[in-house]
Amino acid sequence: MWKLAIVDDDRQVIRGLSSQIPWQALQAECVGEGLDGEQGIELVRASNPDILITDIYMPEMNGIDMIRSLRKDGYAGKIIILSGYTDFEYAREALRLQVDDYLTKPISLTTLQNVLSKLVAALQEEAHKREEREKLESKLRLYEPPEAGEGPKGEWKKHKPTVDFMLQYIHEHYAKDITLAGLAEQVFISRNHLNEIFKKATGETFHFYLTKVRMEQAKRLILEGKWHIYEIANKVGYTNVPYFSTAFKKYFHGLNPTELSK
DSSP states (O other), rough: OOOEEEEOSSEEEEEEEHHOOOOOOOOOOOOEEEHHHHHHHHHHHHHHOSSEEESSSSSOOOHHHHHHHHHHHHHOEEEEEEEEOOOOHHHHHHTTTOOHHHSSSOOOOOHHHHHHHHHHHHHHHHHHHHHHHHHHHHHHHSSSSSSSSSSSHHHHHHHHHHHHHHHHHHHHHSSOOOOOHHHHHHHHHOOOHHHHHHHHHHHHHHHHHHHHHHHHHHHHHHHHTTTTHHHHHHHHHHHHEEEHHHHHHOOOOOOHHHHHHH
């Protein structure tokens, strides 16, 4: 469940928001409410919500000062400002503090739900990327030779930065036209040798690993049900839809993208 907190000095606003938020659809729960910035800080420290909805003009401490303090403390959650006023200086400061959305009261039910859905989708994407990174790190730890020595250990230390770069590059650019030859030019290693290094580190060839990342992303997008197959193909690096469908079917042992979307 995603955790959400609300900070506003108007109890009626808090009750209104709580009744409008589609908790079940978002797979979210309210972990607390605050009436001013100081209460908001304590609330966030205690529950670390994934999403924080806050007003700006509040007694004791305003919303901007609260956000500034939270960001200084390392709070990295999503933040929505919901204010009855449009203040340019506050809006600009909100951007500096990496506020995700700035909405003005009164807010429609549709707008609120759309904004929250967007943030939950971003949280899901971030969680998926963290999971992928953890899997990669686990694989790399398994590969790293446990015994000290100049041979395998020395080779690992020599190539680990290269493998790390390749993994990060794949996960950040899988939607683009990336090739082993292009990466080889960036790290000044021959293509064949680079593929050999990568396979020793991950147990998979560069091409297979890239395909796996693209296919798993495609599956996730198809199951979300928000895009057409041709749009998903483009999002994961395929401009040729029939080729994407063939690759998908091969990777998922005969399952077509259209079958998964039904």
